Amino acid sequence: MIGVTVTFSYPDGFDRARITEVARNARGMFEGMPGLRFKFFTFDENRKQAVNFYVWESEEKAKRFFSEELRGRVTELYGVAPSVDFVQIAEIVDNAH
Template structure:
């Protein structure tokens, strides 16, 4: 497994509701993303910063998604230059609420 964490400070403040609407609009594009196990959409409204966490089956699937087009899309949608880093995921545990 491979985890990718993305942080993207917004060029202009957006409300929680605006970000939720943007996240929901993007939801469908991830439903059939090859190798994606799970994706989290998160937003720190106070800091005006979006965060995403992706869990992929393997590093190659993650690298295929996070090419130059990814940064361009983030710039277009949010006016943000994303910070992206990935790590080898050794173990995943679902809690009792999963």
């Protein structure tokens, strides 16, 4: 499995309402998405960042999803360009069950 951290940094103009609205509106797009195990929408007001974290079944699916077209769309939605970082996941603990 692979994790992807997508970070939007706001040196000026951090807008919590905008970030939560984007998350609320985008949620349905990710429900049931093939290859995506988890997606978390987060924000950190102290650091002035929105950080989304994804867990994908494969690196191939993750890299295919994060196309230049997608980066352009999320830049428009969030108002700043994101940094995208891929990490290998060694293990997941899921206590939901």
